[in-house]
Amino acid sequence: MSDIKKIKDDYIDKLNTENNIDKVNNIKSELFGKNGIISNEFKKLSSISVEERKKLASDLNNIKNELQNKISIKIQEIETKEINFKLEKEKIDVTLPERNIEIGKIHPVSQVIDEISSIFSEIGFSVEEGPDVENEYNNFTALNTPDNHPARDMHDTFYLDNNKELLLRTHTSPVQVRTMLKGKPPFKIIAPGRTYRSDSDQTHAPMFHQVEGLHIDKNINMGHLKGCLNYFIKEFFEVDKIKMRFRPSHFPFTEPSAEVDIGYEIKNGKIVIGEGNKWLEILGCGMVHPNVLKNVKVNPNKYQGYAFGIGIDRLGMLKYGINDLRAFFETDYRWLSHFGFDPLDVPSNYRGLSR
């Protein structure tokens, strides 16, 4: 027995100093292999008396367990060490640049159109569209702007023929005409899109974007118009309070007509919407003129409602601090990267209009 104990102690010592996995495995088979020292000791058990056997078997089992334990701990120890060593060797410089990222962007005009659509969607408007090329009737005559009307001079129109029959729409209002002609009231639409006027300087571009709004039903009055625009402006500029002023104006296709100003101030060279005592004109609106309703076969004695037109580019400029309108359309890579929006940044009600 003392032999065995000595063997055990020797092997424990050996294992303590051993660091080679192969050698530990050799020890394992030396001890527990077919003809291993411990295995042989167990074989001897059959040749001794029952009394002794019990005692010896128990001792042997203890020694066996202790050694096996030691071996497995050792193996694990060495393996861990080896893995750690290997991992240490594999270490790379993770501060090296990643593979090239290609970041796409959404143009501010598109983003603002989505913001506008999202806001009006909340209060039940649907989106209508119309063609960029219009006939003279839809763009002017149907909208109570006959040929001899000086109001036509307010629009510098691009024409596609010498008879001035075909033109590039000067506003999105012809979509009102198309929508009402093809359907039956009530109507509740917005119509964003490209519009064209023969004009070009810092604040005018020959092409720009407008959104038209139209709500026609039996009892829609100017209070609803005010409420709708107040809601829109507050939501769009993402402010709690907005100073808004309705001012009488004139458009041939609405009556009474109004221009809407919002309050602003200049803080650190930037326009802050909603505060201050300066006024900024941002849109035109009014109650749809009975002549227009007649032209589109809607009975003005039964139905009435409002319409409005807002410059989309200008709204974007105000909200996002863009100074030059023409830059919108000049495709400067730097500008597009700077003012563009991430494509995943979809304006919506539940995620918020913008980040």
Added chain:
Amino acid sequence: MKFTVDWLKNHLDTNFNNNQIIDKLTNIGLEVESFESSTSELDTFIVAKIINAKTHPNADRLKLCDVDIGGEKTIEVVCGAPNAKNGLLTVYAPPGSIIPKNQMKLSVSKIRGVTSYGMLCSESELQLSNESDGIIELKNNKYANKIGEKYFKNISEKIIDLSITPNRPDCLGVRGIARDLSAAGAGKLKINKKSNLKYRGNQNINVTIKKEKAQGCTIFGSCLIKGVTNIESPKWLKDKILSLGQKPISAIVDITNYVMFDLNRPLHAYDADKIDNEIIVRSSSKGESFEALDNKKYILENDMCVISDRSGVLGLGGIIGGTRSGTEYSTKNILLESAYFLPRSIRKTSKQLNIDTDAKFRFERGIDPLSIEEGLIKASELIKQICGGEISNLDVKKIENYKKTIINFDPFLFEKTTGFNVENKELIKILEKLGFNVSKNKKILKLVVPSWRPDITQSIDIVEEIVRIKGYEHINTSEPIKTRLKPTLNYYQKLFHFLQRSIASKGYLETVTWSFTDTKINQLFRENDEEIPIVNPISSDLNVLRNSIFPNLIFYLKKNLDRGFKDISLFEIGPAFKGKNPGDQLTVIGAVRAGKISRLSWNDKERIVDTFDVKKDVIQSLCEIGINKDDIVIDDKTPSYYHPGKSGGVYQNKNEKKALAYFGEIHPNIIKKLDINTEGLVIFEICLDHIKESKQKIKDSKSEYKFSDFQKSERDFAFIINKNFKSQELVNIIKSADNRLIKSVRVFDVFEGENIPEGKKSIAVNVTIQSEEKTLNENDLDNINKLIISSVESKSGAKIRS
């Protein structure tokens, strides 16, 4: 429309201060553009201080002065005055100033080799005194803290500039503005004094308005004023004319202008002695001509309304007079005209001849037809007062009588439209102050519209009058009504927004370019579409509607390449025009990609963008909108602006005739023609209108979820096949060998050349085979293999590589 508050007060008794008046004007729809002092030539002269005066390097008698003019930097001025010294406060005139004494305009100039920016002024130069020995010495205690401010105080009255909407001709005269203000409670409209003018004799120049179909004049009033002395206008009149931003000419001309702006009543004064016998108001004949007061000769078309005498045309009625009968300082006898011209005629003639005058502007919008006499009387009185002379009886010829406009107005319409209520009493008061004659018939108001309001023809016009005078602030702000009538977006609108973001998410920057383009570039992308020229383009290089998105996209791509960008991905979603009628347009995505992939990467090999980069972008985007990738068919027929061998068309499925997308390299000729400098350029386009809407919504189209747990096997094959044989075809042949067992086919290698016969290529494919019923054994797999090989060999003429 410009005027001063003083002028306004000639017509309005008010205790409103200037700011209250300004606010009121805006609130009733007369938008105030500005309220400022008129600019003066003297505004540029400012108080300045000499910081340092040293001797001019090239001239002993000149000094070089550093002058503080209030800004951050000092200005260097060369000065000859002996009294120029350090610390002196004086008056500085910057370049551009006009020196009162000699009316010379200063410019930046070199004096003896040193540049002088402006000058320091003497009293004599500013016409303050004859003192010319030195520059002005300003008192320290008065001016020390005024450096940079204007030296001359602006004493002129502030001018109100209104932007008058086209429906309000009545407010193109100061009296009309005063009337509106009085209705809005800003004062009381003064009553015109009864004229006690004495008339002597008849207007003995015969006037005839010809009864013609196109006659543009319905009333012609006139009087003769004999024995006048035309002189320079008195100061009060000059000031009025100046406040309008106009130049005084002579008393007679200034008076007619004054009355026009005062009463909105255009007048014209003829030198009566230059009129040949009589006045005939008639329509012109083509080819007639006259020299107008703007010193231009106009050749007339048919049917323009002219005032003529026996010798020919004197002037265009209501638009512009002629030089032949113009008044001068020597004029002794005047014929004064006050007429009514039809807006339509005025507008047509002025458009044809491209003339714009104050009179034209007013007649075009509609002048009060009942103001003929009022205008003649007011102007005659002033002429008599300033120029003397005797006034004849007034002569008014007309071919049409004025018809009153009467509106039966139901006050309920007001509340129905505006959402708030105004008491009848107040409503009537507003209308009466605006000049309406109101009588009541039960609930209905019978309104006679004042003759100066041609814009008011129906009940809704009355609603507008009342609400604008009452004030828009009385309109309630109702909660928005949230009722929805239909979904916000239809299928194609959703598609638009989805694809827009889908493309951007693949690294493309979205741009928005003009819908028009340069015909020269458009030509390269036009294909068989008709060219759509703009009659009046903004510039010659934006003269046609774009037939394709690419002309602009390529143009701006080049601009960005020229800016030094190398790797560029751009796209636009918008209209491409196919014809010039409304609706002849398609919604298209156009995208360009230039440069390299993985440029300057430390770990990846860089390569030039190629056709399969854009093919991936197209196919992936189409899959994202729900098109089944396995249905998509590719062919190699593309528009001529693509590289014929490196481009493809995409079809939604094998039955579709119209390609919904194209992709590939751009044609090398175009790169050459447009001189585009890039390593590689690939493009793609998707036509949204060619995408077919799925009949089923996604909730109805999800098929049953089925999968197989039986073991799948993969087999590789390599075929030698004709070089022109399309891989898509090969894949289809393999798939159709056994549709149920063959789950996927992937092309993983293609090569030509070494060991491959001329005109052939090798295609290697990996085929996944799996049954839904059992695990396939070696025998099953062998059969499939054989089937695949025999199908391919028989259908494509390929040979399996061994």
